[in-house]
Amino acid sequence: MHIRLHKVKNNKGKGTMMSGGDQEPGHYYVGIDVGTGSVRAALVDQRGILLAFAERPIKKWEPQFNHHEQSSEDIWAACCHVTKKIVQGIDVHRIRGLGFDATCSLVVLDKQFHPLPVNHEGDSYRNIIMWLDHRAVSQVHRINKTKHDVLQYVGGVMSVEMQAPKLLWLKENLRETCWDKAGHFFDLPDFLSWKATGVTARSLCSLVCKWTYSAEKGWDDSFWKMIGLEDLIGDNYSKIGNLVLPPGTSLGSGLTPEAAKELGLPPGIAVAASLIDAHAGGLGVIGADVRGYGLVCEEQPVTSRLAVICGTSSCHMGISKDPIFVPGVWGPYFSAMVPGFWLNEGGQSVTGKLIDHMVQSHAAFPELQAKATARCQSIYAYLNSHLDLIKKAQPVGFLTVDLHVWPDFHGNRSPLADLTLKGMVTGLTLSQGLDDLAILYLATVQAIAFGTRFIIEAMQTAGHSLSTLFLCGGLSKNPLFVQMHADITGMPVVLSQEVESVLVGAAVLGACASGDFTSVQMELLLFYETFSLKDGGNGENEQSGESCVPKT
Numbered sequence: 001m002h003i004r005l006h007k008v009k010n011n012k013g014k015g016t017m018m019s020g021g022d023q024e025p026g027h028y029y030v031g032i033d034v035g036t037g038s039v040r041a042a043l044v045d046q047r048g049i050l051l052a053f054a055e056r057p058i059k060k061w062e063p064q065f066n067h068h069e070q071s072s073e074d075i076w077a078a079c080c081h082v083t084k085k086i087v088q089g090i091d092v093h094r095i096r097g098l099g100f101d102a103t104c105s106l107v108v109l110d111k112q113f114h115p116l117p118v119n120h121e122g123d124s125y126r127n128i129i130m131w132l133d134h135r136a137v138s139q140v141h142r143i144n145k146t147k148h149d150v151l152q153y154v155g156g157v158m159s160v161e162m163q164a165p166k167l168l169w170l171k172e173n174l175r176e177t178c179w180d181k182a183g184h185f186f187d188l189p190d191f192l193s194w195k196a197t198g199v200t201a202r203s204l205c206s207l208v209c210k211w212t213y214s215a216e217k218g219w220d221d222s223f224w225k226m227i228g229l230e231d232l233i234g235d236n237y238s239k240i241g242n243l244v245l246p247p248g249t250s251l252g253s254g255l256t257p258e259a260a261k262e263l264g265l266p267p268g269i270a271v272a273a274s275l276i277d278a279h280a281g282g283l284g285v286i287g288a289d290v291r292g293y294g295l296v297c298e299e300q301p302v303t304s305r306l307a308v309i310c311g312t313s314s315c316h317m318g319i320s321k322d323p324i325f326v327p328g329v330w331g332p333y334f335s336a337m338v339p340g341f342w343l344n345e346g347g348q349s350v351t352g353k354l355i356d357h358m359v360q361s362h363a364a365f366p367e368l369q370a371k372a373t374a375r376c377q378s379i380y381a382y383l384n385s386h387l388d389l390i391k392k393a394q395p396v397g398f399l400t401v402d403l404h405v406w407p408d409f410h411g412n413r414s415p416l417a418d419l420t421l422k423g424m425v426t427g428l429t430l431s432q433g434l435d436d437l438a439i440l441y442l443a444t445v446q447a448i449a450f451g452t453r454f455i456i457e458a459m460q461t462a463g464h465s466l467s468t469l470f471l472c473g474g475l476s477k478n479p480l481f482v483q484m485h486a487d488i489t490g491m492p493v494v495l496s497q498e499v500e501s502v503l504v505g506a507a508v509l510g511a512c513a514s515g516d517f518t519s520v521q522m523e524l525l526l527f528y529e530t531f532s533l534k535d536g537g538n539g540e541n542e543q544s545g546e547s548c549v550p551k552t
C-alpha cells in the first residue's frame with residue numbers, strides 16, 4: 001500500500017512564537033543532542049528556526065561481545081567542540097539558554113566526580129556503559145523474576161538496557177575497582193547538565209523512564225532491597241539522585257564559568273534539566289500543525305500521533321490522557337515527555353545499526369563504496385537509486401518476495417520484550433553482487449518497518465488510537481526507510497522540514513529554563529503555529545534532507 005508522504009515546512013515568513021509576543025527580538029537558544037554515534041549542537045532562534053548546526057563523532061569501544069563503552073570526557077570534549085562551532089560569528093550575549101538531551105547511557109564517577117572504569121581492564125577513561133550494552137543479562141533475568149510492582153511501568157519486563165541491571169552488574173563484577181568507589185551514577189543527559197552547572201539534580205524524564213522512579217511516590221526502597229542494591233538507598237539515594245526536576249527547569253545559577261569557557265558560551269546563561277534523546281525528538285515533532293493537508297490526524301487529538309525517533313535504535317512514543325498498560329511496551333509514564341499526558345514508549349534495539357551492519361558486512365560492500373564515492377553519493381542514496389534501476393516496472397517492495405529478514409539481531413525490545421531473540425535471514429542464494437546487497441538492504445528496512453507495525457498493533461490492542469506517524473532521527477533522512485514505514489503501517493508519515501527535530505526539542509528546554517518560554521508543552525505548540533504543510537510527494541527526492549538554514 002502506498003501512502004503519500006507529507007512534509008512539514010517551516011514557514012519563516014510568519015510571525016514569531018514568543019509567548020506574549022513582547023520579548024526582545026534576536027534571542028538564541030543552544031540545543032545539544034548526544035546520540036550513540038555522535039554529538040550534535042544547534043543554535044535555534046525564538047521562532048524555532050535552526051540557524052547553525054555542527055556534529056562530531058564520539059568514540060566507542062566494544063572490549064567484548066555485548067559490552068559497549070564510551071568516555072564521558074570524550075563526549076564532553078565533543079559537546080564543547082560542536083558548541084564552539086555553532087556560535088562562531090554570532091553575538092553570544094544573545095544566547096539565553098542551553099538544553100541537553102542524550103541517549104540513556106550510564107555514567108560512573110567517584111565521590112570526587114572523577115571517572116571510574118566500567119571494564120575489567122580498569123580503564124577509567126571508559127566510564128560509560130552504553131545504552132545498547134547487553135552485558136547484564138543474568139542480572140535482568142533475576143530482576144524480572146522478582147515480579148516487583150515497579151515492573152508494571154515498563155511493560156511488565158525490565159529491559160537489559162535500563163539502569164538497574166547495569167548497576168547490579170557493576171556491583172557483582174567490579175566491586176573493588178568501581179562499585180565501592182562510586183559516588184555518582186548518572187544517566188548521560190543528567191551528567192551533561194551537571195557538567196554544565198555543577199548541579200546534581202536529575203531529570204524526572206530519565207529517572208521515571210529508565211530508573212524505576214515514580215513521579216508520584218519517588219523511589220521504592222523495596223525494589224532496590226529485593227534486587228540486592230539496598231546500598232543505593234543510603235544517604236537518601238544521593239548516588240542515583242534525590243533532587244528530581246521536570247525537564248526544562250532552570251538549574252542552579254546556570255552555566256558555571258568553567259563550563260562556559262569550555263563551551264564558548266557566556267557564564268550564567270540558563271541551563272535546563274534535560275531530556276532523553278527519544279523524548280526530545282518526540283517533543284520536537286508530536287505537536288506539528290498539519291492543518292490543510294487532509295491528514296486524518298487533523299481532526300483528531302494529539303493522542304492519535306506516534307512519534308518515531310529512528311537512529312542507532314528506534315523509539316515509538318505515544319501519549320494518552322489516561323494510563324494505558326501495553327505488554328512489552330514501556331510506561332505508562334506520567335508527564336515524562338509531554339506534561340500532563342501519559343507516555344508509552346515502544347522500541348527496537350538497533351535499527352540504524354542493523355542496516356549499517358547488513359550493508360557493511362556484505363561481500364559487495366567495497367564495490368558499493370567505490371561506486372557511491374565515484375558518484376559523490378552516500379551509500380544509502382546509491383542503494384536507493386540502484387533499487388530503482390533493478391525494480392523495472394514493479395513497485396520496489398516486490399523485489400523481496402523471496403528474501404526475508406527477522407530484525408531482532410540484538411533481541412526484541414517491543415512488543416515481545418525478549419532479549420534472547422536473534423536475527424534471521426531466509427531466502428539466501430549464492431549471489432554476492434551489488435543487486436543482492438541492495439535487495440538485502442531493502443529486506444532489512446522492510447523488516448524494521450514491520451517491527452514498527454507490530455508495536456503499533458500492540459499499542460492499538462491495549463487502547464491507543466493511532467493514525468499518523470511523525471518520524472525524526474538519522475534514519476528519517478532515508479526516503480526508502482520513510483516510504484517503507486508508510487507502506488507497511490498503512491499510515492501517513494509526517495516529516496519536519498527541520499530535519500534536526502531532536503535538537504529543536506533540546507533548544508526548547510533551554511528556552512524554558514531562560515524563562516522566555518512558560519512551559520515545554522505550551523511553547524512547542526506555539527512553535528508549530530509557525531509551521532505549514534507542503535506536499536512532499538513520495539519522498540523520492542529527499543535524500544539529502546532538505547534544509548532551510550545554513551549549516552556549519
Ligand SMILES: Nc1ncnc2c1ncn2[C@@H]1O[C@H](COP(=O)(O)OP(=O)(O)O)[C@@H](O)[C@H]1O
Pocket residue numbers: 034035036037038310311312313351352353355356378380381473474475477478543544545
Ligand atoms: N542521510 C542518511 N541516509 C540514510 N541513513 C542515514 C542518513 N543519515 C543517517 N543515517 C542513518 O541513521 C543512523 C544514525 O542516526 P542518528 O540519529 O545519527 O543516531 P544516533 O542518535 O544514535 O547517533 C545510522 O544508522 C545512519 O546510517
Ligand SMILES: O=C(CO)[C@H](O)[C@H](O)COP(=O)(O)O
Pocket residue numbers: 034035036037102103104105131132209276277278279310311312313314315345347
Ligand atoms: O531514548 C532511548 C530509550 O528511551 C535511548 O536513548 C535511545 O533508544 C537510544 O537512541 P540511539 O541509540 O539512537 O542514540
